[in-house]
Amino acid sequence: MTQILVVNPNELINRAATKLQSEKLVNPPSWSHFVKTGAHKERLPTDENWWFMRSAAILRNVARLGPVGTQKLRIKYGGRKNRGHKPDKFVQGSGSIIRKSLQQLEASGLVKQTAKGVHKGRILTPKGVSFLDKIAMEILKESRAKK
Numbered sequence: 001m002t003q004i005l006v007v008n009p010n011e012l013i014n015r016a017a018t019k020l021q022s023e024k025l026v027n028p029p030s031w032s033h034f035v036k037t038g039a040h041k042e043r044l045p046t047d048e049n050w051w052f053m054r055s056a057a058i059l060r061n062v063a064r065l066g067p068v069g070t071q072k073l074r075i076k077y078g079g080r081k082n083r084g085h086k087p088d089k090f091v092q093g094s095g096s097i098i099r100k101s102l103q104q105l106e107a108s109g110l111v112k113q114t115a116k117g118v119h120k121g122r123i124l125t126p127k128g129v130s131f132l133d134k135i136a137m138e139i140l141k142e143s144r145a146k147k
Contacts, residue, residue: 003136004063007143015135016056017049025108026055029100038093040079055101059124062102062111063132067121073098 004012020026028051036044037054047053054077061076062068077093102122105111110128114121124132 003140004060004132007136007139009060011139012132012135013053013056013060015139016059016132017052019131019135020055020059021049021052025110026052026101026104028052032097035094035097037097038078038091040081040091040093042082051101054097055105058098058101059105059110059128059132062105062122063124063128067114067116067119067123069121070095070098070102072121073102 032051034044036042037050058073061073065072071092074092074095077098078091079093080088081091082088102111105128106113106122109125110131111122112125114123
């Protein structure tokens with residue numbers, strides 16, 4: 001998992017998203033074209049493949065943060081809500097999007113639920129670790145070849 005932390009996160013997420021889409025490991029639900037990603041957002045996502053990008057980002061965060069649940073990820077994907085004249089406030093991201101994405105990643109075998117002591121949540125399976133490691137190694141090889 002050290003290669004995951006070394007490579008550029010944007011590149012890793014972009015490639016993981018295209019791989020998730022091409023291998024059909026996750027599928028956007030029918031309602032994903034009509035929802036915002038959180039109460040702090042004003043508009044819908046403009047990218048048509050945003051579901052795959054969010055799933056790849058969630059997969060990377062599960063790898064980084066260890067046993068992680070929906071609530072911790074809601075905080076991670078939250079943001080500042082514009083409330084007009086009142087001061088802005090932090091609002092958590094959409095729990096439904098995160099939950100459905102985690103469930104799809106779990107069904108594809110990349111993530112599993114576990115409990116380490118008092119911490120409950122999802123961690124990467126060996127298949128998920130190898131999935132991200134292969135992508136990270138491709139990025140590292142390409143970056144070394146450019147130098």
